[in-house]
Amino acid sequence: MLRYTLRRILLTVPVIVGILLVTFAIKSLIPTDAVTAMFEGQVTEAEGQQAIANMRAKYGLDQPWYVQFGRYVEGLSHGDLGTSVRTTRPVLDEIGFRYLKTLQLTFTALGVALLVGVTSGIVAAYRKDSWLDVTATTISLFGISMPAFFFSLLVIMVFSVWLKWLPVMPRGWEALLLPAVTLGLIEAAPLARVTRSSMLEILGREYMRAARAKGVGEAALLLRHALPNALLAVATIVGLQIGHLLSGAFIIEVIFGWRGIGELAVRAIEWRDFAITQGIILIGSGTFVMLNLVIDLLYTWIDPRISYETA
Amino acid sequence: MFRRMVLLAATLGCLVAPAWRTPARAAPARAADTVLHFRLGEDPETLYNIKSLSLTVNSVLGAYLLERLVYFDATGTPQPWLATGWTVSDDQKVVTFKLRSGVVFSDGTPFNAAAAKSQFDLVLDKANASPLLSRLGTLRKVEAPDPTTLVFSFSAPYAPFFANIAQAGFGFNSPTAIAKSGDQYGRNPVGTGPYMLKSWVPGTEITLVRNPHFQQFRGDALNKGAPYASQVVLTVISEEAVAQAALESGELTAANVAADAIDRMVQNPQFHTVINKVVTNLYFVEFNETHPPFNDPAMRQAVSFAINRDAVVKAAFNGYAHTANDPLANGIPGYDAAIGAKYGPTFDPAAAKALLAKAGWTPGPDGKLVKDGKAAMFSLKSYSGFEVVDRTLSVIQSNLADIGIGTKIETADWGSFYPSLLKPDWDIDLMRWTSSDPSILSLLFRSPGHRKATLENAAQDDILDRCNTLMDQKARTACVGEAQISLLQTATIAPVASDWVVIFTQANVKDYNLDFFNNLIPGDIQVAE
Amino acid sequence: MSAALMAGEIAEAAPRATGWRWLLRQLLRHKQAQIGGTVLLVIVVCAFIGPYIAPYDPLKVDALNRLLPPSGAHWFGTDELGRDMFSRILFGTRYFALICLVSVSIAAGFGVLLGLIAGAGSYWGDMAIMRAMDVVLAFPFILLILAVVAVLGPSLWTAMIAVGIAGVPNYARLVRGEVLSVKHEEYVEAMRALGAGPVRIMFGTVLPNVVSAIVVYTSYAMPVAVLSASALSFLGLGAQPPLPEWGAMVVGGRTFLRTAWWVVACPGMAIFVGVFSCNLLGNALRDVLDPRGT
Numbered sequence A: 001m002l003r004y005t006l007r008r009i010l011l012t013v014p015v016i017v018g019i020l021l022v023t024f025a026i027k028s029l030i031p032t033d034a035v036t037a038m039f040e041g042q043v044t045e046a047e048g049q050q051a052i053a054n055m056r057a058k059y060g061l062d063q064p065w066y067v068q069f070g071r072y073v074e075g076l077s078h079g080d081l082g083t084s085v086r087t088t089r090p091v092l093d094e095i096g097f098r099y100l101k102t103l104q105l106t107f108t109a110l111g112v113a114l115l116v117g118v119t120s121g122i123v124a125a126y127r128k129d130s131w132l133d134v135t136a137t138t139i140s141l142f143g144i145s146m147p148a149f150f151f152s153l154l155v156i157m158v159f160s161v162w163l164k165w166l167p168v169m170p171r172g173w174e175a176l177l178l179p180a181v182t183l184g185l186i187e188a189a190p191l192a193r194v195t196r197s198s199m200l201e202i203l204g205r206e207y208m209r210a211a212r213a214k215g216v217g218e219a220a221l222l223l224r225h226a227l228p229n230a231l232l233a234v235a236t237i238v239g240l241q242i243g244h245l246l247s248g249a250f251i252i253e254v255i256f257g258w259r260g261i262g263e264l265a266v267r268a269i270e271w272r273d274f275a276i277t278q279g280i281i282l283i284g285s286g287t288f289v290m291l292n293l294v295i296d297l298l299y300t301w302i303d304p305r306i307s308y309e310t311a
Numbered sequence B: 001m002f003r004r005m006v007l008l009a010a011t012l013g014c015l016v017a018p019a020w021r022t023p024a025r026a027a028p029a030r031a032a033d034t035v036l037h038f039r040l041g042e043d044p045e046t047l048y049n050i051k052s053l054s055l056t057v058n059s060v061l062g063a064y065l066l067e068r069l070v071y072f073d074a075t076g077t078p079q080p081w082l083a084t085g086w087t088v089s090d091d092q093k094v095v096t097f098k099l100r101s102g103v104v105f106s107d108g109t110p111f112n113a114a115a116a117k118s119q120f121d122l123v124l125d126k127a128n129a130s131p132l133l134s135r136l137g138t139l140r141k142v143e144a145p146d147p148t149t150l151v152f153s154f155s156a157p158y159a160p161f162f163a164n165i166a167q168a169g170f171g172f173n174s175p176t177a178i179a180k181s182g183d184q185y186g187r188n189p190v191g192t193g194p195y196m197l198k199s200w201v202p203g204t205e206i207t208l209v210r211n212p213h214f215q216q217f218r219g220d221a222l223n224k225g226a227p228y229a230s231q232v233v234l235t236v237i238s239e240e241a242v243a244q245a246a247l248e249s250g251e252l253t254a255a256n257v258a259a260d261a262i263d264r265m266v267q268n269p270q271f272h273t274v275i276n277k278v279v280t281n282l283y284f285v286e287f288n289e290t291h292p293p294f295n296d297p298a299m300r301q302a303v304s305f306a307i308n309r310d311a312v313v314k315a316a317f318n319g320y321a322h323t324a325n326d327p328l329a330n331g332i333p334g335y336d337a338a339i340g341a342k343y344g345p346t347f348d349p350a351a352a353k354a355l356l357a358k359a360g361w362t363p364g365p366d367g368k369l370v371k372d373g374k375a376a377m378f379s380l381k382s383y384s385g386f387e388v389v390d391r392t393l394s395v396i397q398s399n400l401a402d403i404g405i406g407t408k409i410e411t412a413d414w415g416s417f418y419p420s421l422l423k424p425d426w427d428i429d430l431m432r433w434t435s436s437d438p439s440i441l442s443l444l445f446r447s448p449g450h451r452k453a454t455l456e457n458a459a460q461d462d463i464l465d466r467c468n469t470l471m472d473q474k475a476r477t478a479c480v481g482e483a484q485i486s487l488l489q490t491a492t493i494a495p496v497a498s499d500w501v502v503i504f505t506q507a508n509v510k511d512y513n514l515d516f517f518n519n520l521i522p523g524d525i526q527v528a529e
Numbered sequence C: 001m002s003a004a005l006m007a008g009e010i011a012e013a014a015p016r017a018t019g020w021r022w023l024l025r026q027l028l029r030h031k032q033a034q035i036g037g038t039v040l041l042v043i044v045v046c047a048f049i050g051p052y053i054a055p056y057d058p059l060k061v062d063a064l065n066r067l068l069p070p071s072g073a074h075w076f077g078t079d080e081l082g083r084d085m086f087s088r089i090l091f092g093t094r095y096f097a098l099i100c101l102v103s104v105s106i107a108a109g110f111g112v113l114l115g116l117i118a119g120a121g122s123y124w125g126d127m128a129i130m131r132a133m134d135v136v137l138a139f140p141f142i143l144l145i146l147a148v149v150a151v152l153g154p155s156l157w158t159a160m161i162a163v164g165i166a167g168v169p170n171y172a173r174l175v176r177g178e179v180l181s182v183k184h185e186e187y188v189e190a191m192r193a194l195g196a197g198p199v200r201i202m203f204g205t206v207l208p209n210v211v212s213a214i215v216v217y218t219s220y221a222m223p224v225a226v227l228s229a230s231a232l233s234f235l236g237l238g239a240q241p242p243l244p245e246w247g248a249m250v251v252g253g254r255t256f257l258r259t260a261w262w263v264v265a266c267p268g269m270a271i272f273v274g275v276f277s278c279n280l281l282g283n284a285l286r287d288v289l290d291p292r293g294t
Helices: A002-029 A034-039 A045-058 A065-077 A091-126 A131-145 A148-162 A174-203 A206-214 A218-245 A250-256 A261-271 A274-302 B002-020 B055-065 B113-124 B131-135 B161-165 B175-187 B240-248 B259-266 B297-306 B309-317 B337-343 B349-358 B387-402 B414-420 B439-445 B458-467 B473-489 C003-013 C020-029 C031-053 C085-120 C123-138 C141-152 C156-182 C186-193 C198-234 C246-252 C262-289
Strands: B035-040 B070-072 B078-080 B083-088 B094-099 B139-146 B149-154 B195-201 B205-210 B231-236 B254-256 B271-276 B281-287 B321-323 B369-371 B377-383 B406-412 B428-434 B493-499 B501-506
Touching (some): A002 A274, A002 C141, A034 A045, A034 B131, A045 B131, A091 A274, A131 C031, A148 A250, A148 C262, A218 A274, A261 A274, B055 B195, B070 B161, B113 B131, B113 B149, B113 B175, B240 B254, B259 B271, B297 B493, B439 B458, B439 B473, B458 B473, C020 C262, C031 C262, C085 C156, C123 C156
Parallel strands (some): B377 B406
Antiparallel strands (some): B070 B078, B083 B094, B139 B149, B195 B205, B271 B501, B321 B493
């Protein structure tokens, strides 16, 4: 077990290095950099020549790619993710507070997703093939069948404009409400599906029939006997969802004005600001890789019957 | 049992939901405590003007926080603001300003020639890598011989100077504050403007309060005293639909509105409409002159005559724009309507067809023209992400098809489109440019041109170069007039339209005034009960 | 995206195919399959006959008739350039079908191949492929797209290729898991004993048993592909105007949400209906092919 753990941890290193290399490769493919992106449309090259040269020199953008790569890695070793050309602030500062906002959104949305998803999964499993099943499935599939931005705009129009339950520009905790609910509904579908199938599988098992024969009530059967076992599978899915969501649900963030790293990624792309983009890639993929690792290890720890190779 | 649980949950849900109803936040109405709510399309990446060219950054700094040496009045002439007057030397290479005394930054430190000099020195300093350096042209050094005198020395006359220093980029920051905040100054700007920064929730909201040290020196301001509104809150809303909704719910005091929503709101008595038709933007068509057929001025003229500018204004801008037949937008000093009327293009497909026929194009199969065995099929490029551009392209495509020219529309986001014009494989593009100074003509069209696609034309280049060296306004205007005529005669540019600035304010808002460059003068705004 | 989670579930389901006719009969009895399948059939039919039954030319600009609400003449109204929405929606079915087909083919094609090689091949091959898949998976989706667009330029094909690439790791993982679980089964050992080469074993024996898992997963991968492609339109990196692709239409019309809701709502609902049906069909396939469900 320990050897497996060490091996898995070591294996994350080539993945991260691979990601960094791919990022730098992409950078060399894209014709504009942050400096030209800043000037274009406002200042012609003739006017801006000197200013552009100054900026390139200051941020090291006039160096060959391997020099830039070397500098970047060296900076990483003491926690420096570089400085953004556009905002002139350290990348770590830019990403830092945005990441917290993404965390807030992610976990609140997951709460909603669990509530809606698990509930509809239970209902659907309990009354398989009935109209209740179809209804519960419809609700759970609703979020995942709409294009995210259409859904987001719809939610804003319904709740802020038509029903007026929330102001159009909410502040404080109210600002978290709509994006979390929207994202939660979108992420509920996989949870509903897994809950439904896990519940179905468990409800069909021998010991369930035995419990029913003993006279255990329906609700107790569902909630106290079947559900906890089904939740293991749900937990795995949730873990993977967190990993994915922490890269930022950028559409939700942009439309609701929730300043997380997804929205930052969209802006960084517009700005062609590679320092920020690299930082987000690093943090996003780093989180995903770490989380995957933790889940894999937890899974093998909880259920030693699972062969390591099928992870 | 299960069914009962479901019902219970549903009932509870229905009871709880309406309790979340919160009334929309409207501006409080007490006159002494008025708060203005405005929208920003994006969060400013910094509020340190020397680090940025962004329009959002400059609009926030320029309207509320920082003041400049001069402003431009309604006739497009520079007027004293923080300067009281200036002289230009005989060789036109030295400009000397006299500064106002008694002006104080919001942190209490004095504004004087030394403070002003430090602003320009920071831009000139290579180590700061300021993008604003591009707007100082041939400036060599700035000197402050005494606290109210500022001397600019240029290596060659630089005509765009006055227009440039009137922009927010050269608004004055308190040197003391810069020294104190260091790297963090971009989050804590300090200026002499009517408001000062109270708080900034990054990405969401900027709150400004009255600057107690402020004195109004602008001649074009209606309110000569302290601003009427005590606070200004700028909220970042990136989605158009959401911004419109916020305006309608009363949460925004005023906002720009996309062309298509204007009709609906103009009828609505809840709003006042402020339309500014004197603008500095221009949509125009330009050509790749480095290879046939658009190296031939007759071809370019033909395209220019084929475009139905009225249709563009109607379809793309919903009527909230005006047609342009002059290479300068009507808000740029030096614009001359008479030139456009006399030398500019009109909608004349017949003339276009005649020009094409004379150039050797004959009607071919399926309605397209043919010359030397090749059908008339050209690439029409522009930038993506804006419906007005897409619609303008569609209209132009249709207009050109009517005279037998086929076009293939290619759009890409600005960051891909603009560099792609340096490659020779395009024919026609639709461009939009905003500028406050007529030097834009030489920047774009003096050969080899901003995309290296303009052929050398000694006479035209000569005029354009000369215009940039004339510091005397009358002489410069005359020269710029010649430049416009030349550009129209060679059809280097086919102007299309300029869109208007349309702003809706709540009905109880008075004196929402914009200056010559369409920047807000916030101190004038009053909100009635 | 959330399709990654499907891969995990389906690998556990270990379904077994028992004949296409049986499958079809089972599906036709399943409510979700009935609804989902019918709608998808309609979409596919429209994709073929759309050009013949569309009342107007979807690309014809008519500046005088902009933003007309739904009426007898224009069932879904007109858009900001006066084009008939109904015709555009009809033509859009082709792009819907195209995206489903192309993105999933790329993802499945490469993914299945890589998964087979990883599962059936050597240890180092497995390691290398799986780490490469990890790199692709870990990359934030939006930046993966940017990479592809940077090379190929924005267009519908670029969007489909990018979405396809993003989908490869999930297929690879799915297939690899399946291969590993049947690797040591008796019938595979038997084939090996009989002297069959690894390629024959892979394609002849292992693959057919993995097919049902792939099929079920594909029915979930298609909606994800469509939604991802429209997410790209949101960034201006996908289908370019004037293409009547539903995602691009929703994004292009979003400023009209308050003034001319049909410009946004019609393509938005079209996407919803299409994707929802795919999901229903996927649910049904899973129920039918999963022996552990009651």
